[in-house]
Every structure is written in structure tokens, then in C-alpha cells.
Amino acid sequence: MLGKALTGGKKYWMWVILLGAVILAGFASYLLQLKFGLGITGMGRNVSWGLYISNFTFFVGVAASAVMVVLPYYLHNYKEFGKITVFGEFLAVSAVVMTILFIFVDLGQPARVLNIIRYPSPKSVLFWDMIVLNIYLLLNLVIGWQTLNAERKSEPQPAWIKPLVILSIPWAISIHTVTAFIYSGLSARPFWLTAILAPRFLASAFASGPAILILLCFIVKKFARFDAGREVIRKIAQIIAYAMVINIFLSLVEIFTVFYSNIPEHSLYVRLLLFGINGHLLLSPWMWVSVVLGWVSAILLVNPQTRKNDTILMATCIAIIISIWIEKGLGLVVSGFIPSPLGEITRYIPTTHEIAITAGIYGVGILVLTVLIKIAIAVKKEAES
Amino acid sequence: MDRRQFLKIAGFSIAGFILDPSLDIRPKGLFANTAKQKITSYIRKWGMAINLDACAKKPGCRACIDACNIVHNVPGLGSPKEEVKWIWKSPYPTVFPEHIHIINREEIKNLPVMVLCNHCDNPPCVKVCPTKATWKREDGIVMMDYHRCIGCRYCMAACPYGARSFNWFDPRLFLKTVYQDFPTRTKGVVEKCNFCEERLIRGLLPACVEVCKENALIFGDLAAIDSDVRKILKQRHSIVRKPHLGTEPKVFYIL
Ligand code: SF4
Ligand code: SF4
Numbered sequence: 001m002l003g004k005a006l007t008g009g010k011k012y013w014m015w016v017i018l019l020g021a022v023i024l025a026g027f028a029s030y031l032l033q034l035k036f037g038l039g040i041t042g043m044g045r046n047v048s049w050g051l052y053i054s055n056f057t058f059f060v061g062v063a064a065s066a067v068m069v070v071l072p073y074y075l076h077n078y079k080e081f082g083k084i085t086v087f088g089e090f091l092a093v094s095a096v097v098m099t100i101l102f103i104f105v106d107l108g109q110p111a112r113v114l115n116i117i118r119y120p121s122p123k124s125v126l127f128w129d130m131i132v133l134n135i136y137l138l139l140n141l142v143i144g145w146q147t148l149n150a151e152r153k154s155e156p157q158p159a160w161i162k163p164l165v166i167l168s169i170p171w172a173i174s175i176h177t178v179t180a181f182i183y184s185g186l187s188a189r190p191f192w193l194t195a196i197l198a199p200r201f202l203a204s205a206f207a208s209g210p211a212i213l214i215l216l217c218f219i220v221k222k223f224a225r226f227d228a229g230r231e232v233i234r235k236i237a238q239i240i241a242y243a244m245v246i247n248i249f250l251s252l253v254e255i256f257t258v259f260y261s262n263i264p265e266h267s268l269y270v271r272l273l274l275f276g277i278n279g280h281l282l283l284s285p286w287m288w289v290s291v292v293l294g295w296v297s298a299i300l301l302v303n304p305q306t307r308k309n310d311t312i313l314m315a316t317c318i319a320i321i322i323s324i325w326i327e328k329g330l331g332l333v334v335s336g337f338i339p340s341p342l343g344e345i346t347r348y349i350p351t352t353h354e355i356a357i358t359a360g361i362y363g364v365g366i367l368v369l370t371v372l373i374k375i376a377i378a379v380k381k382e383a384e385s
Numbered sequence: 386m387d388r389r390q391f392l393k394i395a396g397f398s399i400a401g402f403i404l405d406p407s408l409d410i411r412p413k414g415l416f417a418n419t420a421k422q423k424i425t426s427y428i429r430k431w432g433m434a435i436n437l438d439a440c441a442k443k444p445g446c447r448a449c450i451d452a453c454n455i456v457h458n459v460p461g462l463g464s465p466k467e468e469v470k471w472i473w474k475s476p477y478p479t480v481f482p483e484h485i486h487i488i489n490r491e492e493i494k495n496l497p498v499m500v501l502c503n504h505c506d507n508p509p510c511v512k513v514c515p516t517k518a519t520w521k522r523e524d525g526i527v528m529m530d531y532h533r534c535i536g537c538r539y540c541m542a543a544c545p546y547g548a549r550s551f552n553w554f555d556p557r558l559f560l561k562t563v564y565q566d567f568p569t570r571t572k573g574v575v576e577k578c579n580f581c582e583e584r585l586i587r588g589l590l591p592a593c594v595e596v597c598k599e600n601a602l603i604f605g606d607l608a609a610i611d612s613d614v615r616k617i618l619k620q621r622h623s624i625v626r627k628p629h630l631g632t633e634p635k636v637f638y639i640l
Contacts, residue, residue: 036554036555037554038536039553039554039572044465044466045465045470045547048538048542107536108551108552109573112533112534112535113535115515115535121516123512124514124539125513126513126515126539127515130515187543187545188509188544188546264482337542341545342479342546342547
């Protein structure tokens with residue numbers, strides 16, 4: 001089936017070449033980082049995780065959200081989703097590939113990455129995250145590929161695939177939960193030290209991931225003439241609406257606890273994040289963009305009239321992705337470090353190299369997705385005719 | 386045999402060689418060599434007390450910092466963002482946010498306080514490390530293996546005291562002279578204070594303690610009733626940083 005990725009029109013190849021260029025530029029920056037060290041990024045002693053780990057966190061969510069199309073299809077027998085479960089699975093594959101790359105480029109000694117396996121440390125959440133992510137990648141690759149294969153031969157799926165699919169559902173939840181535990185178990189960072197971090201991660205993931213999936217459906221419809229169908233998109237939009245409302249509710253719950261208890265150690269972070277300090281705004285303009293986009297899109301999604309309008313829906317999906325990307329990345333990872341344990345307020349600004357490397361990884365992810373989706377559509381079209 | 390066992394046996398063997406030529410390797414601890422210091426338990430627990438008043442007597446003094454930097458090849462980057470710090474000063478209110486109420490002792494308000502790794506008894510940095518590159522020895526010293534660290538910086542996120550530094554650049558480029566008795570580091574690994582374990586094994590005090598003219602730093606075995614550090618902790622009131630987190634620091638501050 002892989003051969004199907006090698007036949008394509010002019011537009012397809014232009015796209016692949018463009019992605020290739022972005023990847024190369026990112027790779028060049030990575031070589032520099034390898035040579036000079038992580039000092040060429042904007043990170044430092046106080047804010048020691050930045051853009052890479054932010055993106056890692058965001059894309060674990062995107063990967064986990066595949067479950068939102070897999071679950072209704074397999075568990076509730078919602079047949080309409082059958083058309084796109086494979087898209088969800090392949091989106092998960094490309095997202096997991098990106099998360100692994102983001103962790104990798106963040107390492108100070110990448111050549112020693114196998115030390116995680118050579119000296120396994122079950123007490124470290126990072127160890128478990130590595131395990132769940134890799135298995136999840138494998139699960140989705142196998143399931144997605146096998147589903148397509150069956151479709152191509154117009155055969156029913158082999159029996160062994162069903163248990164794997166069932167397993168992939170809790171597994172998706174686990175990858176984002178374990179990722180939340182990386183943060184929420186640290187006594188050193190009061191901002192992260194909250195049990196609702198994992199549920200919040202899941203809620204926002206189940207909004208942002210399906211939003212990407214909807215955009216993907218629109219793109220595929222326009223460029224590959226493959227229509228997932230109105231009904232499917234409407235249903236996913238509903239899922240996003242619920243997830244978004246729960247997400248907002250959970251942030252409000254968090255804000256209540258933080259401000260009502262008014263423990264300085266906890267409230268300081270949220271105060272800084274939302275209002276800045278001494279006139280220094282730090283991340284707060286970003287946060288307000290995220291809050292406003294989040295609220296507006298939730299309202300637009302809950303209202304059936306606006307939800308059913310394709311143009312508005314597309315704009316809302318973009319807004320949700322931006323809103324949650326800011327919330328997860330800047331608002332969660334970076335602000336957990338500000339102030340530092342010794343009260344220092346440090347401004348974090350990613351450098352061009354850091355941004356180029358990040359863009360390069362986006363390039364890899366999008367390329368993987370493009371190739372997989374292209375194959376999927378070719379197979380589906382063949383099977384139809 | 387894992388590394389910890391190896392170190393223990395190696396440690397004992399070396400001690401055996403030095404202290405007891407007949408090679409009678411009894412579990413006697415590393416320096417149970419003075420008749421005066423009878424150690425009840427052979428497992429030491431190294432700890433430090435920092436006398437704030439003694440330290441305040443010499444404003445601007447940085448003898449301990451310089452001594453530590455030299456004997457450990459700590460690079461001087463001159464940029465606060467990427468700085469590597471083993472022992473350094475920070476204003477009292479930032480070190481003890483939970484003890485600000487005693488600030489009505491005016492002299493304490495702007496007091497610079499020496500801070501370093503606390504060699505916590507219950508160290509969060511050790512728990513999170515995915516490669517066991519940071520681990521706790523039986524004598525309580527929290528160690529770093531510069532050759533195993535992958536540079537994920539999870540330990541930096543987990544240390545509640547900001548005691549860990551990362552080598553954002555090649556540290557060797559920032560060393561004016563190289564102190565031959567201690568390894569230099571590479572870029573991309575984490576480092577921190579090691580309680581001068583390389584000196585302890587030779588029967589020496591930590592460099593910062595040795596160099597301090599005011600005796601502001603008192604070091605010793607917390608498991609030994611008659612050690613200097615135990616004595617001063619018995620006589621004077623002391624506090625530790627962020628006790629509510631349960632990390633059980635072994636650096637105490639005498640008020
Ligand atoms: S002070 Fe920080 S680095 Fe030192 S042992 Fe405690 S947690 Fe680890
Ligand atoms: S940076 Fe090194 S010492 Fe710290 S947690 Fe990662 S591997 Fe362990």
C-alpha cells in the first residue's frame with residue numbers, strides 16, 4: 001500500500017517538497033543545537049522547559065483524542081464514524097511521532113537516550129510516559145494499517161484486531177493521564193500540584209484533537225475529493241462542544257480553589273499568569289487571547305445554528321486549537337516555572353533556532369500525516385469503485 | 386552487583402586499606418579513625434548547619450562560593466540565565482518565604498543566605514530521574530552521575546529549592562583554570578553540590594566549610610551524637626527550607 005504515497009499530482013509533490021524544506025531547515029538548526037548545546041534556546045536555569053515540552057504536552061493530547069472517533073464507532077456501533085476512524089488513528093500516529101521528537105530534541109545528551117531503557121526507573125513518570133507513548137504509537141499503526149488493508153480487500157477485519165482496538169481506548173486515556181502526572185506529582189511546582197490536571201488535560205485534548213480532525217476532513221474534501229459526510233462532522237463538532245464546556249468548567253474550578261484559599265504559593269502563579277506583575281505582563285496577553293478564543297468558540301459550538309454553519313465551524317476549530325495550544329504550552333508548562341523556587345521572575349522567549357526546530361518537527365508530523373492520509377484515501381476510493 | 390553496592394564495597398575496601406593495613410574489613414564507616422569520635426551507627430548521615438549571624442558578620446564575603454567553584458570546576462558563565470551554581474547567596478525572604486514573620490528582626494530582612502543542595506532525605510529529584518543518574522547514597526549524599534544523565538531536566542523541575550543547574554553550553558569553554566582533582570563536565574548534563582564527597586573520602590571537610598573564617602558553616606555526621614553539627618543543632622534554634630514539602634533537608638539554618 002505504501003506505493004500509493006508515491007503517485008500524486010503536482011500539488012501533492014509541491015506540498016511534500018515544501019514540508020521537506022521546513023524539515024531540512026529545522027534539522028540544520030538542530031545540528032547547531034547539538035554542536036553548541038541547548039543554550040541556543042531561550043530556556044535557562046529558571047525556565048528549564050520551554051517550547052519543546054509545551055508542544056510535546058499539546059500533541060500528546062491530540063494523539064489521545066483519536067479515541068473520540070474510535071470509541072463511538074467500536075463501542076457504540078456508531079457506523080458513520082467508520083469512514084474516518086482511520087483518519088483519527090493516523091492523526092494519532094503523526095501526533096505521537098511528534099511528541100517523541102519533541103522529547104528527543106529537548107535532551108541535553110540525545111546520544112544517551114537509551115539510558116531510559118538500560119536503567120529503567122519505575123519511580124519516574126517519564127519512564128512510564130515513554131512506555132505508554134511507544135505502545136500507543138504501535139497500537140495505532142497496527143490498527144490503522146490493518147483496517148485499511150481489510151478495506152482494500154473488502155474483507156472483514158481479522159478477529160485479533162478487535163481486542164487491540166478495545167485496548168487502545170483506555171490506552172489513549174492513559175497517555176494523557178501519565179503526561180499530566182509528569183507535572184501534577186511535583187511538590188516543587190505549586191502551579192502544577194493539582195489533582196484535576198489530568199482531567200483538565202483530557203477535556204482540552206478532546207476539544208483540540210477533534211478540532212484538528214474536522215479541519216482535516218475539510219482539507220481532504222477540498223483537495224482529495226473525499227467527503228467524510230455532513231453527519232460525521234456535525235457529530236464531532238458536538239463532541240468538541242461538550243469537551244470545551246467541561247474544559248472551561250474545570251479551569252474555573254481550579255481558579256476558585258486557588259483564589260478562595262488564597263495560599264500565596266498557589267495563587268501567585270495564576271495571578272502572574274493572568275495579570276502579570278508590577279506592570280510586566282509576561283504571558284498574560286497570550287493567556288487572555290486563549291481565554292477569549294476559548295469562551296467565544298464554546299459559545300459558538302453550543303449554539304446549534306452556528307455549529308451547523310461550515311465556515312463558522314472551521315473558524316471555531318482554528319480558534320480552539322490556538323486557544324488550547326496557548327493554554328497547554330505557555331500557560332501550563334512555562335508558567336509552572338515562573339516564579340522560580342527562589343522567587344525569581346524570568347521571562348522566557350524562544351529563539352529562532354528553537355522555533356525552527358519546532359517547525360521542523362511540525363513538518364515531520366504533517367508529512368507523516370499527509371502520506372498516511374493519502375494512502376487511506378486512495379484505498380477507500382479504490383474500494384468504493 | 387549494582388553501582389550502589391559497588392561503591393559501598395569499594396568505599397569500605399579503600400577505607401580498609403587506609404585505616405587498617407591488616408585488611409580487616411569490619412563495617413566501621415569511612416573515618417572511624419579517631420578514638421574520641423565513637424560512632425554508634427556505622428551509617429553516617431552527612432549534614433550541614435549554617436549560622437546566619439556568623440555569616441552576616443562579613444557582608445560581601447564569598448569565600449565559600451569561590452572555594453567551591455574552584456575545586457569543582459564550576460564554570461563562570463557570567464550570565465544569570467545559564468549560570469551553574471553549587472552554593473550561592475539569596476535574600477532571606479526568598480529562601481524562607483514561610484518564615485517571613487520573623488523579619489521584624491531588622492537585620493534579617495536583607496540578609497543574604499547561603500543556599501545549596503539540601504541533600505534531602507526524601508529527595509524528589511531522585512524519584513523523578515528516568516535513568517537513575519541522580520541517586521542517594523547511604524550516607525545521605527545525593528549524587529549525580531554526569532555520564533549517565535540524559536539531560537531531560539526533570540530533576541530541575543522537581544527540586545523545590547532550585548539547587549540544580551544544567552550545562553546549557555560546554556562548561557569547559559568557561560573555565561579559566563582546570564582543577565585537576567575533579568572532573569569537568571560536558572554540555573547537556575545537570576550538576577549540583579555534592580557535599581564534597583570527593584574530599585570526605587580523603588578525610589577532609591567540604592571546601593566551603595574549610596575556607597569559612599567565621600565558622601558559619603558547620604559540617605558533620607548527623608547520626609553521631611557528639612558531632613559538631615549535632616551539638617550546635619542541640620544548642621540553637623534552627624529552621625530548614627520548605628519543611629512542609631516533606632523532603633527533609635539536611636542543611637539547617639541557625640537563627
Ligand atoms: S535540594 Fe534539590 S537537588 Fe538537592 S537533594 Fe533536595 S531535591 Fe535534590
Ligand atoms: S537531567 Fe539527568 S539527572 Fe536530571 S532527571 Fe534527567 S537524566 Fe536524571
